[in-house]
Amino acid sequence: MDLTLDLTHRSVLVIGGAHAARRSIARYRAAGAAVHLVTESPAPSAAKAVEWPRSADGWRGLLSTMDLVVLVGATPAIDTTIAALATELRLWLTRERAAATGPVGHVTLVGGGPGDEGLMTVAALRALRDADIVYFDRLGPHDRLADWAPGAEFVDVGKLPGHHAVPQAEIERMIVASALAGQTVVRLKGGDPFVFGRGGEEVLACRVAGVPVSVISGVSSAIAAPAIAGIPVTHRELSRMFTVVSGHAPFTDEQLAHLVGLGGTIVVLMGIGTLPQLSAGLARHGMDAAMPVAIIERAFTDSQRTTVASIGTVVDSSAQAGIRSPAVIVIGEVVRLAHDADVAAVELLDHAARLAR
Incomplete structure (x- = not known):
């Protein structure tokens, strides 16, 4: 069904079981059509019930009053009959898959x-x-x-x-x-x-x-939010891994030590409330205070905003900026690739390559 077609006040005939055709009926009703249902097994339906025709002339008379015919899970015999009449009457015809009809959805x-x-x-x-x-x-x-x-x-x-x-x-x-x-x-x-x-x-x-x-x-916003802010979570010769963590609850000292030891990029979801404990803990376990941090608020909205700081300054910076959830926090050298000019990024990569030798 093409919902770009204006079906307001149009007459639509749905042919199929009431339960199997329920989604088709709901869609056409939502599009403003007057929906009629013809079925061999009457059952409660949101569509107006129409008696099942018993002859080709009966079908012809019924279809001639409609703007669109919808076949839902029709048998080959009914499909052939309705298709021929629709062609004869130059009537729109569409076939749709039956909705689930089992006792359990x-x-x-x-x-x-x-x-x-x-x-x-x-x-x-x-x-x-x-x-x-x-x-x-x-x-x-x-x-x-x-x-x-x-x-x-x-x-x-x-x-x-x-x-x-x-x-x-x-x-x-x-x-x-x-x-x-x-x-x-x-x-x-x-x-x-x-x-x-x-x-x-x-x-x-x-x-x-x-x-x-x-x-x-x-x-996942763990990848998409940094990306829209221009931050790759991995970058050749700079970050060969990224770790996604939930900041919903405070981290233990063991977890903080592991995060620092892993290196690479850290992406924190739901972490604004625990940011002070996280930044202080990472620094306490050896992360450089100058390690860049980006906080992307409300990604993919008109009010999206990115705040860039460092492990040593991020708490003060976030307070001054009035940062609120939802936000994604990115910790790692990859932040510089979006924050600095291209020349600075090249210098950063050269430095990383020298350290790797």
Whole structure:
């Protein structure tokens, strides 16, 4: 279905089972069409029920009153009959895949990326298109959900720092309950579901309840936010590894020592609240006070801002700048590649190469 076509007040005939055709019906209703359903097995539906014609003339008369015909999981015989009549009547005809019709639905965890809808994957958009209900977070792209999942129900389960309006256990209960009711569920999350997104917990909840579940990966802000600020997380002869950590809770001394010992680039998500403890701990375990640090706030929004400092100055700099979540912290020499001029970057690489010899 092409939702760019103006279907307002147009008559659309959907041919198929009420449950199997529910997503098609929802999409066309959301597009403003008057939707009629003809099915051999009457069942409650959001579309106006039409009696199943018993002859070719009956089909011809019905189709002649429509602007568009939609076949959902039609048998070969019905497909052949309707296609011939649509050609005869010069009527638009489209075929659509039937929605899941089992007693238990399906849950798909979808990574929505860092907030830019252009970074949504094709698989993510396909899953949304087939969804009966979408549970979404505040950091995932959701402004155009009505376009991506027309006719679906939308439930905001987003969390704010220090305030979880819907507890994680309740989110898991809700998505499982929707699937057990036979619905096709999309759990839309920011970034990637398995990068500090508690996706693993939601997958386990589905498995325990016997609900089929799948995961669609998303672009993680751990890589995308530094990239849009011009910072590569790795760079030849400068950083051969990067470590992604959650700053949600303070680090232990052992963890801090390991981070310093690993070298490379450190990317911290959800780390603004623990930044003073992190910077002081890294310095205490031997990190150079001049090590550059970048903080990218609200990446991929109109208010995106990058603050560059060093391990020794980042706490004061962040306080002066009034930095707030959501933000991604990048620690490492790669920060200079975006912050300094090209000549300075070349000198930095030459210095790194000399040290490696």
